[in-house]
Amino acid sequence: MSVSILKYQNLLLLRHSLILVPKTPLTRVTIKSSLITKSFSSSSSSDMVKAIRVHELGGPQVLKWEDVEIGEPKEGEVRVKNKAIGVNFIDVYFRKGVYNAPSKPFTPGMEAVGIVTAVGSGPTGIQVGDLVGYVGQPMGTYAEEQILPSNRVIPIPSSIEPAVAASILLKGMTAQFLIRSCFKVEPGHTILVHAAAGGVGSLLCQWANALGATVIGTVSNKEKAAQAKEDGCHHVILYKEEDFVARVKEITSGSGVEVVYDSVGKDTFEGSLACLKLRGYMVSFGQSSGTPDPVPLSSLASKAAFLTRPSLFQYVLTRDELLKAAGEVFANVVSGVLKVRVNHTYPLSEAAKAHEDLENRKTSGSVVLIP
Numbered sequence: 001m002s003v004s005i006l007k008y009q010n011l012l013l014l015r016h017s018l019i020l021v022p023k024t025p026l027t028r029v030t031i032k033s034s035l036i037t038k039s040f041s042s043s044s045s046s047d048m049v050k051a052i053r054v055h056e057l058g059g060p061q062v063l064k065w066e067d068v069e070i071g072e073p074k075e076g077e078v079r080v081k082n083k084a085i086g087v088n089f090i091d092v093y094f095r096k097g098v099y100n101a102p103s104k105p106f107t108p109g110m111e112a113v114g115i116v117t118a119v120g121s122g123p124t125g126i127q128v129g130d131l132v133g134y135v136g137q138p139m140g141t142y143a144e145e146q147i148l149p150s151n152r153v154i155p156i157p158s159s160i161e162p163a164v165a166a167s168i169l170l171k172g173m174t175a176q177f178l179i180r181s182c183f184k185v186e187p188g189h190t191i192l193v194h195a196a197a198g199g200v201g202s203l204l205c206q207w208a209n210a211l212g213a214t215v216i217g218t219v220s221n222k223e224k225a226a227q228a229k230e231d232g233c234h235h236v237i238l239y240k241e242e243d244f245v246a247r248v249k250e251i252t253s254g255s256g257v258e259v260v261y262d263s264v265g266k267d268t269f270e271g272s273l274a275c276l277k278l279r280g281y282m283v284s285f286g287q288s289s290g291t292p293d294p295v296p297l298s299s300l301a302s303k304a305a306f307l308t309r310p311s312l313f314q315y316v317l318t319r320d321e322l323l324k325a326a327g328e329v330f331a332n333v334v335s336g337v338l339k340v341r342v343n344h345t346y347p348l349s350e351a352a353k354a355h356e357d358l359e360n361r362k363t364s365g366s367v368v369l370i371p
């Protein structure tokens with residue numbers, strides 16, 4: 001296989017790599033041998049773009065398709081024309097008011113990949129025509145174009161298609177901090193991942209398997225179970241039909257797991273604690289089923305268990321942390337450790353349908369909006 005070089009921070013990428021796993025067959029993504037050209041001319045588009053707006057909190061129907069004015073980038077900012085936008089469960093929390101948006105109306109969205117169309121004054125290190133990605137605050141990626149702080153944008157290797165990149169930035173970096181920093185998964189560990197066929201869950205299981213862990217995953221149905229198996233789960237539990245605590249005890253011969261990655265929250269939290277081995281780690285990183293009930297500190301005592309409630313954004317505060325996490329994700333995509341499942345795409349204008357499907361547990365892998 002010919003090997004050409006694409007430098008991305010400290011990362012060398014191979015020329016041909018298997019990357020994309022849509023619902024159907026594998027797609028081969030080719031890495032171009034040169035960096036992205038910088039000759040893309042600045043957009044002459046008007047300040048008005050289409051975006052999804054939330055005026056009042058509520059169900060998916062509150063996501064409205066409207067014209068918004070975005071203006072030109074100021075010092076330290078760039079303007080980006082989005083090519084693909086990642087949908088994440090956190091967008092649902094903001095839409096419903098589980099998390100508070102700073103003001104209303106607001107444009108949801110925390111993950112997107114696009115082309116830089118204008119650069120503000122001052123040193124940004126970014127040029128018109130660069131393909132960049134973005135995760136986190138300020139919220140507002142559900143838009144055709146947006147203004148972003150240049151120190152938070154991430155150069156995307158030209159080998160990785162925008163829809164693929166928008167499927168692995170926030171979710172992949174979440175998997176990265178969960179198993180590389182928050183609790184370091186090592187060979188020989190046995191771990192439990194809830195919602196193992198979801199956007200984050202799929203990547204977590206693949207990565208943990210590659211690190212040498214025994215992976216137990218929970219899912220709601222047989223189709224998702226098949227996907228979770230493909231993604232490296234050694235044991236899959238249908239947690240709507242089976243008692244997952246009893247099954248974990250059975251699988252681990254009564255000893256429990258080193259760590260539980262629990263993004264489901266209310267419905268699983270208590271059972272997750274019961275699955276831990278002595279001095280095990282309870283990583284509660286989401287609440288797809290609702291916020292877990294308060295936990296008395298004493299409930300951790302019998303196992304001397306550790307409990308943490310982390311967020312990606314506290315693990316990628318500095319630019320170095322941000323690029324290191326993204327670089328590790330890209331490296332794993334290019335090497336084939338992570339097969340990216342872009343299982344669902346919707347036009348940006350149909351974001352409400354995407355939210356409805358995500359909340360109703362109809363999706364698996366990543367969900368992407370295309371402007």
Ligand SMILES: NC(=O)c1ccc[n+]([C@@H]2O[C@H](COP(=O)([O-])OP(=O)(O)OC[C@H]3O[C@@H](n4cnc5c(N)ncnc54)[C@H](OP(=O)(O)O)[C@@H]3O)[C@@H](O)[C@H]2O)c1
Pocket residue numbers: 087088089090170171174195196197198199200201218219220221224263264267285286287288289290310311312313358359360361362363364365
């Ligand atoms: N802390 C962080 O920094 C961070 C970062 C990213 C994501 N997260 C969290 O990680 C979780 C996964 O995010 P994601 O965007 O990848 O979503 P996702 O996992 O693709 O979708 C959520 C999944 O949760 C499961 N689920 C269980 N009970 C549910 C319920 N009552 N309602 C809806 N879903 C339910 C479903 O899988 P089954 O059908 O198999 O049950 C569903 O497909 C979310 O809780 C999110 O908030 C946290």
